[in-house]
Amino acid sequence: MDVRLDDLDRKILRELQRDAGQSLDEIAKEVGSSKTPVWNRIRKMREAGIVGAQTVLLDAESLGFDACFFVLIRTSEHEKDWQDRFLAALKARPEVQEAHRLAGDIDYILKVRVKNARAYDTFYQALIAEVKIHNVTALLSMEELKFTTALPL
Amino acid sequence: MDVRLDDLDRKILRELQRDAGQSLDEIAKEVGSSKTPVWNRIRKMREAGIVGAQTVLLDAESLGFDACFFVLIRTSEHEKDWQDRFLAALKARPEVQEAHRLAGDIDYILKVRVKNARAYDTFYQALIAEVKIHNVTALLSMEELKFTTALPL
DNA sequence: ACGGAAGCGGAAAAACGTTCTATCTCGACT
DNA sequence: AGTCGAGATAGAACGTTTTTCCGCTTCCGT
Structure with missing residues (x-):
């Protein structure tokens, strides 16, 4: 169940870290791909436990x-x-x-x-x-x- | 520009911290309200800087x-x-x-x-x-x- | 060169975010 | 106490996004 990450995966992770609220279209455009592969890769990385909880940072x-x-x-x-x-x-x-x-x-x-x-x-x-x-x-x-x-x- | 938080606001923040990926309907049901107030309150708290970046936690x-x-x-x-x-x-x-x-x-x-x-x-x-x-x-x-x-x- | 698996882009369906409106609640004032 | 007004709410309406599906391409092994 381990996932070997390629360059596209890392770009997606970078975008998710920067802003997890943006739409798949935006991420896809940013990383130079289209919606489906972005979605599939995120799902796989989620299942593999690489991508964990989605949260908001509050101002303490x-x-x-x-x-x-x-x-x-x-x-x-x-x-x-x-x-x-x-x-x-x-x-x-x-x-x-x-x-x-x-x-x-x-x-x-x-x-x-x-x-x-x-x-x-x-x-x-x-x-x-x-x-x-x-x-x-x-x-x-x-x-x-x-x-x-x-x-x- | 400061926002006085009531109990409903805090419940919403708790839900957002727990999982920022859930839908407004889910949050609304959880906190015992409906979509619109939840949406308005999140927007205001965002503008006030209480709610900051939305991100994913990756497994280091x-x-x-x-x-x-x-x-x-x-x-x-x-x-x-x-x-x-x-x-x-x-x-x-x-x-x-x-x-x-x-x-x-x-x-x-x-x-x-x-x-x-x-x-x-x-x-x-x-x-x-x-x-x-x-x-x-x-x-x-x-x-x-x-x-x-x-x-x- | 061929077959097969895996990944891709685009279209369709379902779910969601966002806006709008009518209703409701609550506090202030007379 | 009654009334008015401001602000908040629920629910419907609308546009966007997510999610699924499918046919096509690419790439690898034989």
């Missing part, structure tokens, strides 16, 4: 989300059970927008988006009450200089 | 982007001119998916998505050749535990 600030933290986590616990509970806690909390397990010194990094610093503290207290964490450093974002979900194809 | 791994780094940057330069050049460099590089200016000890954090560790090194060398940076720490992601662009409304 105008919705009152004024604080964004990057949270660096060190833990002394490395058993499976602890990991499972930690992961479940992260997935259950919508303010956690991103979570990565890292190589090296620091074990995890989270990106947490909340309404204000107090909301972050509430989140933080709830998290450390739920799972044991050795060391936490929070980095507060003052300004989002760049944000994109697009991959450079 | 199946497209060969196997490495993701978080880059912590300290600099000794804090003049306007340096900042401008640094910002321009970040915006020009598509592998930089996210960049924040931070409060405190560390000045900037970047999220950099590349095909492999070598590609990261290429990026890193190019960046430090372009702008003077005092200290850099790269955190390598082993596993993306969670990713969402959705805000918790």
